[in-house]
Each structure stands twice: as structure tokens, then as C-alpha cells.
Amino acid sequence: MTTMTAKKQNRSTLATTLLILGAAYCLLPVLWVLIASSKSAGELFSTFTLAPSTHLWDNIVDLNNYRDGLYWRWMANTALYAGVGAAVSTLISAMAGFALAKFEFRGKSFVFNVILAGVLVPGVILAIPQYLLLAKVGMTNTYWAVLLPSFISPYGIYLARIFAAAAVPTEILEASRIDGAGDWRTFARVVLPMMRTGLVTVFLFQFVAVWNNFMLPYIMLGDDKLYPITVGLNGLLNQGANQPAMYTSVVTGALLSIIPLIALFLALQRYWQVDLAAGGVKA
Amino acid sequence: MEKGSAMSLIIDKPAAPARQVPAKAAKRPAKRSGTPYAFLAPAMILFTLFLAAPIFYAGYLSLRKVQVSGLGLGAKSRTEVWAGLSNYARSLTDPDFLPSVLRVGAYGLIVVPTMLGLALLMALLLDAARTRESISKFARISIFLPYAVPAVVASLLWGFLYLPRVSPITDLFEAVGITAPNLLSSDLTLWAVANIAIWGGTGFNMIVIYTALRAVPTSLYESARIDGASDFTIAWRIKIPIVMPSLVMTFVFSLIATLQVFAEPMTLRPLANTISTTWTPLMKVYRDAFTRNDIYAAAATSVIIALATFIVSFGFLKLVGRRAFNQED
Numbered sequence: 001m002t003t004m005t006a007k008k009q010n011r012s013t014l015a016t017t018l019l020i021l022g023a024a025y026c027l028l029p030v031l032w033v034l035i036a037s038s039k040s041a042g043e044l045f046s047t048f049t050l051a052p053s054t055h056l057w058d059n060i061v062d063l064n065n066y067r068d069g070l071y072w073r074w075m076a077n078t079a080l081y082a083g084v085g086a087a088v089s090t091l092i093s094a095m096a097g098f099a100l101a102k103f104e105f106r107g108k109s110f111v112f113n114v115i116l117a118g119v120l121v122p123g124v125i126l127a128i129p130q131y132l133l134l135a136k137v138g139m140t141n142t143y144w145a146v147l148l149p150s151f152i153s154p155y156g157i158y159l160a161r162i163f164a165a166a167a168v169p170t171e172i173l174e175a176s177r178i179d180g181a182g183d184w185r186t187f188a189r190v191v192l193p194m195m196r197t198g199l200v201t202v203f204l205f206q207f208v209a210v211w212n213n214f215m216l217p218y219i220m221l222g223d224d225k226l227y228p229i230t231v232g233l234n235g236l237l238n239q240g241a242n243q244p245a246m247y248t249s250v251v252t253g254a255l256l257s258i259i260p261l262i263a264l265f266l267a268l269q270r271y272w273q274v275d276l277a278a279g280g281v282k283a
Numbered sequence: 284m285e286k287g288s289a290m291s292l293i294i295d296k297p298a299a300p301a302r303q304v305p306a307k308a309a310k311r312p313a314k315r316s317g318t319p320y321a322f323l324a325p326a327m328i329l330f331t332l333f334l335a336a337p338i339f340y341a342g343y344l345s346l347r348k349v350q351v352s353g354l355g356l357g358a359k360s361r362t363e364v365w366a367g368l369s370n371y372a373r374s375l376t377d378p379d380f381l382p383s384v385l386r387v388g389a390y391g392l393i394v395v396p397t398m399l400g401l402a403l404l405m406a407l408l409l410d411a412a413r414t415r416e417s418i419s420k421f422a423r424i425s426i427f428l429p430y431a432v433p434a435v436v437a438s439l440l441w442g443f444l445y446l447p448r449v450s451p452i453t454d455l456f457e458a459v460g461i462t463a464p465n466l467l468s469s470d471l472t473l474w475a476v477a478n479i480a481i482w483g484g485t486g487f488n489m490i491v492i493y494t495a496l497r498a499v500p501t502s503l504y505e506s507a508r509i510d511g512a513s514d515f516t517i518a519w520r521i522k523i524p525i526v527m528p529s530l531v532m533t534f535v536f537s538l539i540a541t542l543q544v545f546a547e548p549m550t551l552r553p554l555a556n557t558i559s560t561t562w563t564p565l566m567k568v569y570r571d572a573f574t575r576n577d578i579y580a581a582a583a584t585s586v587i588i589a590l591a592t593f594i595v596s597f598g599f600l601k602l603v604g605r606r607a608f609n610q611e612d
Contacts, residue, residue: 015408016418022405023425026486029440030428032451036443049451092325099322111323118334120535122543122592125565125585128572129337129344152329183318212433214546215565219573230435234550237439241553251443254436261431266424 030258037252041245059252066236071253073225074232078211079260080143081228085150086207090160090199093153097160098191102168112161118154131219145220146228150210156202163198164191200271211261229257338589344582345370370583379561380584386473387563391541393477394484399533401481402488403526407518409489410496423493427486434483438550441479442467446554467555475555479547484540488533495529496522531603535596542592545569564588 036044038056047053063071099105100112130149134140139148168191176186192199214230221227224235233253240246348366374380405426409419429437443449445466456463466475503525504517512520523530545565552558560574561567564584572581 015411016415019405019408019418019422022401022485023422026426026429026482029437029444029482030432032444033440036449045448049449049454092329095322096326099319103319103322105316105319108319111327115326115330118330120539120593120596121334121338122539122589125341125543125568125589125592126334126337128568128578128581128585129341130333132344132578133337133340148329149333152326152333154330154334157326183321187322208430212435214433214435214549215569218549219569230433230546233439234435237442237550238553247443250439254439258432258436262428265428265431269424 033251033255033258037248037255039248041248044247044251045244055248056252059248060256063249063252063256066249070224071232071249071256074227074229075257075260077143077226078228078230078257081146081150081217082207082211085147085210086203088147088151089153089156089206090203092151093156093160093202094164094192094195094199095187096157097162098164098168098187098195100157100161101164102170102173115154115157119158121154127216127219130216134220140220141222141226143226146217146226149216150206150213153202153206153209156206159198159202159205160195163195163202167194167198197271200268204268204271207264208261229253233257341582341585341589344579345586348579366579370579371587374580374583374587377567377580379559379567380564383561383564383567387542387544390473390477390480390544390563391538393474394480394541395534395537397477398481398484398537399488399530401485402533403492403523403530405485405489406492406496406526407522409493410522411514411518423490427490429483429485430487432483434479434546435550437483438476438479438547441475441482442551442554445475467551467557469557472551472555472557476544476547476551479551480541480544484537488537491533492526492529495526499525531600535599538596538599539592542588542595 032049035050035052037059039047039053040055040058043053043055096115100108100115126149131140131145134145134148139145172190172194173186176190181189211228212230213228214234217226217228217231218234221231224232227235233250236246236250236253240250346366346368347363348370350362350364352360352362405422409423432440444451447453447463447465447467450463450466452466453463464471499522504521507517507521543565544563548558548562548566560570565588568581568584568588571577571584
């Protein structure tokens, strides 16, 4: 019996060790950027990698002074692209998912199959033809060039359809109809609140997808005042190849850029794993 | 529905019809038949403009070419004509094309199995319940964290960690007295890029698999445990078969993402001169379209990549005998 317990103990130690190793591997680059952004340009390439220094504030000031605070503009642009893009995309997905889950109509299975095929289309392969088409109507190099393509998310529609089917009982829709509420009113007052938790997840997926996107804005935008943070940092890094002093700004910029998304993740953790029953449906 | 239903809904609904919503929520024809079309209209319009139209436009461009008449001066001397399949022939015989395809193939063979293997291992360890709650929570959040880091930023961080002058890995090697390998040399670049993708993708896939595991009632394991089955046997015989649908879906999505690798090598380029402008097929598309202004060749290569992706992902789904998604109706 004792050997058995000892064996189990060993196994549990092994499991814990593996998990901690995994966590350490994932945290290493984050820890590094935290330390590296406190180093001056000279120290970055000379002192021991994991030895912190005291220049974090100087580096932030440098970054802030880079072309009159262009960096903050990139951050604001990213928030705009991801926030507006994900919000509109969630609403459009909710409407489409609701229609697909709760109505019978001609062409329904065709529409659904087309959307499923859309889920499997490699997104970035679309970027160049999208650019050429938007160039024809003179919309490249504008906020719209990045926003409009992010409004449509086949995966979001697919998820919204599942949530609508699971969370919105048909009886409630009929009750609302009998009460004389129009379809749009029912959607806004009854359906949306019921799908709320699921829609937060749809929103988060699209928000992260737009926030992390590189190729689409890289192709669409020429004016660096419109850049999101990913394209901006890529440009800064390219400049660093010629003037290594830029590297501290790149590193500090990288650190500051991941703080908002990590904060969002920690704050909304439960939406990455929530109980649907909490969504208010007791059918 | 105990823990983690929403994520399980998202992820294992596609292939787990057993947990479908009962037919109670069945549909009845709505009276006003225009309504569903109105709700679908914004999605369908945007889908047509930004997904369908670009696909057809790429197909059209891939069959066109520019014909230059006279000296090629003046606006009228350049006209677009049909090109047949010549762009495809040009694209396939381009000396840069095959190496980039083979490179991405090797890259996919490294990334997808390693990433999903690690994700599955970590999910099983988290689910094993023998680990202390606090450690398990810490590990879960830490491993998921890279999902919040854009590929560009991840490549930037790892890029610096690879630089011999900065790398702690170099320090580690020197401490033991071995000459450190240059992680950005031509032999190792592929592995260096693969590591970034594995780092960025493991956590998300782990959460997907973990949520699927949590949705399984523990009573399923209890009897096996009473019969004396070890944790390993339970994982291998019960848990892995149960999360198989999630594994299939994460495999397909990872495969699609892998074939379009672009941001990581583009960001590493300033730090590593071993990465060419045609390092991956998508980088070649970019170079053809914007550096060489040859949108026709770029379109042909895009179509080839899209078709290859479709063939590989559908072929895989056929191979494992599953439909891409659970289509209830």
C-alpha cells in the first residue's frame, strides 16, 4: 500500500513538474520583455539577459517622443479596428445565426453550407484580391479598408447559430409575437439578451483575431498614421536594423502592446469557459 | 452541463452530435417569410463583397495577363488579355516556388503534431485532478497567455531571444562550456519559426481540449478506476477517444493556419538574413504582387495555395471519416 501511495505521489510530482515547465516556457518571452524594456540601448546587448536595469521610464519617454507619439496612435488604431470590428461582426453574426437557427426559409441549407465553406477558406489568401478590389473604389489606405473585411466572420455566424439554437426557446419567440412585438423588437429585447454569454465569446474571438492580424493591414495601409500596432512594430523593427538605438523602443513598444490584451484576458477569463446555464435559459 | 459548457459548445458541438439541443426547440415556419432574409442580409452582403468576390476575382486574374504592344509606352500600349493557364505554369515552375512549398510542408510537420501533442498532454495533466488547484490554475493561465500575444510581437520577442548577443540560451550553453548554436543560422531558422508558432498556439488548443474533457461526466472514469485502471490507461482508453472530435477540429484549423504562415517570418527577417523574400508561399505571393507588380502570378499562386489547403483539410477529414461540421439539418 505504501509503495502504491509513493508511486501515485511520484506521478503527481511528475505531472506538476511538467505543468510548471510548460508554464515557464510560455512565460519566458513575457518575462524577458519585462526585463529587457528596463535596459538602455547599450545594456540591451551587453548585460546578462535576465538582469533588470532602471531605464524603463526613459524608454517609455523615448517611445512617446518618437514622431510625436505615433506609437499611441497605433495603439488607438488597434483598439478601434479590434473594438469596432468585433462589435459589428458580433451583431451581424447574431442576426445571421438567429435567422439560421430559428426560421425555415428557402435556400437556408445553401446559405449555411456557403458559410461553412467560408470557415475553411484560408483568410489571408483573400487579402491581395481584397486589396485590388478596394483599390478599384479608392478605399485602400483608409480605416475602412481594415474595418470592412473584419465585419464578416463565418466562424462567428456558425457559433452564433449554435448559441441561438441552444439559448433561445421557440416558445418565447411565439409569446413575444403574440404580445404584438415586431421581429426586430423581439430580436433586440428578447433574443440578444438570451444569447449574451455566447455573444461575448464570439466578440472575444473576433477581437483577438483583428488585434493580432498583420497581413491585411500590412497590405491595405500605406500611411503609418493608420497602422495598427502589429504593422507599426514591424516597421520599427525594420528601422532598428539600421539604427540599433531603435531596438529599445521596439522592445518597450512590444511590452506596452501586450498589456491591454493580457488584462482583457484575465478580466474576461470566465468567458473562455463559462456555464451556459448562467445565460438565463431554464427550458 | 457542468463546467465549461460554453467552450465545449463552441468547440465540440461541431463533431459531437450527442450533446445537441433536444428537438424541443424545433423550428416552425415563421409567418412573415421576409424576416429571415432581412436578418441574413448584412452577413450575406458582406460575405459576397469580402469573401466570394475576392475569391472569384483572384480566379479571374490568375487567367489574365498584360500584353505590351509597340514599345510599351503610353496608356494604350498595355492591354489585359486572356492568358490561359500560363500564369499557373509560370508559378509552378518558378525556382522559388517548390522550395517554399517544401519548407512550409516541413514546417507543418513540425508545428502541428508538436503543438497538438503538447496541448493534449497539458490538458490531460490539468484534468488529472492530482495536481494542486493553485498550480493547475497558474499553469492554465500561463500556457493560455501567448494566445493574447500577436504573432508579430511573439516573433519579435523570440527573435531577440534567438540573437546570439542577447539570448539566454547562448548563456546557458556557455555556462556548460559548449559553443552555442546560432538559432538564426540557415540550418535552424525553420525550427526557430516553428517554435514561435508552437509557443503561440499550444495554449489555445489546450483550452479547447481541456474544456471538452471537463464536459465529460466523471462517473465515466469512476468504474474504470475501481477496476484498477491507471491514470495512463484512463487517459489513453477513455479520455483521448472522447476528445477525438475536438482534436480533429483543432488539427484542421492548425493546418489551415500553418499553410498561411506569413507574419512570423516577415517579422524575423530584419533579425535573420537567412529568411528570403520567398521563404513561404504566401511571402512569394506578396513579393510577386507588390514588389514585382505581377498581380497575375500572385493570383495564380494564391489559387494554388487555397486549393492545396482545401485538398489537405478535406482530405484529412475524409481520412478520419468525419464531416467538417455537424450539420443538423
